[in-house]
Amino acid sequence: MTFWERVRLWPLSILVSVREARLALQALPFVINWNFLRTEFWRRLLFSRRDAWRLSRDYYSGQASSDVHCFGETPLLTLARIQRRAGINAGDEVLEVGAATGRNCFWLATVIGCRVVGLEHIPEFVSRADSVVRRIGCQEQMRFVCGDMEESLPGKPDVIYLYGSNLEDDLITRFAQRCCEKGEGVRVITVSYPLTNYLPGAFELIDAFPAVFTWGVTTVYVQRIVRAA
Template sequence: MKNFKLFLKVKIFNFKDKIFTIFNFYKNFKYFLLDSVFSFIYLFINPYREVRIFNQKKGLSDIYTYGETPIKTIYKIAKESNIDKKSNFLELGSGRGNVSFFIRLIFKCKVTAIEWVDKLINISKFLNKIFYLRIIFLKKDMFEISFNNFTHIYLYGTCLNEKEILKFTDKFKKESKKAKIITISYDLNFYDKDYKTTKSFDVDFAYGKTKAYINILKEHRNGE
């Protein structure tokens, strides 16, 4: 019964998010077409299953590391972090690509998306091509790319462990200085005192309410 209630809660949440998306963003005809095709494709493909199979093949200990950001939530995040057409947005772990598609079509900025699950990124690349969106989709580990030139980096990353978070913060310090890093459920200052939080706010996910944090590097750091 408990699992059924959770299942029902998630379904209702996703339905409400879809209604929000339709009423607020389907006036953008290209987004309407893309989201319609996107939704149709994923009637037949379960992203959670694809991620589980991929992680099993990789021999990872935690095979259920997947989650998605609702459209209403990413819209709030984009507004709070001042994303506009001059921005250069990087999504680390794009999953099905719904966040990157949304940011590209609604905010009309440059978008790069990183994902390493084969089927998910292949579908994203297919949609990117047929709708001529010019998003850069890369099948890479997040630690294999350069963080230079991005103005906003979205790190959902609720499944990252402390070692991985510190690896990210160290890499960012070497490669980029001015980007806003958006994290969910934790701020980077908790792990690395060279970072500070400029803003935090409530956001909704299917599992409940949590906090989003906008992090930047402090201007003056020890040793610089």
């Protein structure tokens, strides 16, 4: 990135930082959990020398991507709202597609009690998240898989979560098809768009509600698979 590109992005980065700080303060009641704080200690330590934004940017630069600044994580305050509205409970197996640093997976496993699988295509994210899992000894409750959501979705999830608000239509359609391979009754949560627009008749929309992300407010959709592939 050139100097002048950094200058143009500076006001936006300040706005995002302020919003992230506010969301982090509001999420404090949801993170006061010893097991989750243990995962946060190791996660932050492992990303302290080279943070997630830089790792993501470097990866996409190496892939000659047109958008190298596409990294983003669901604020924990928003994740807690999604968990309540979608009825995600202890004992559910949750698959997060695009797990990034694994923070959502760690929260769902340690605070809610879910079994969790994180699918992520950036190898460095997967290796560091795996390192956290080994350090806290929760291999039976969560795991991370390096892979592409277009090819297959791992595990036997009760719930699938995808935070990918700027994906191309063809990719969303292929994701919807992969979801349907998991069978009827699986809940699929998407941000900014319902899958009913991509595979008509395959999904039943069961809830839609506004949610806050670092870049603004959008709609979260909860749908159920009613026609398996």
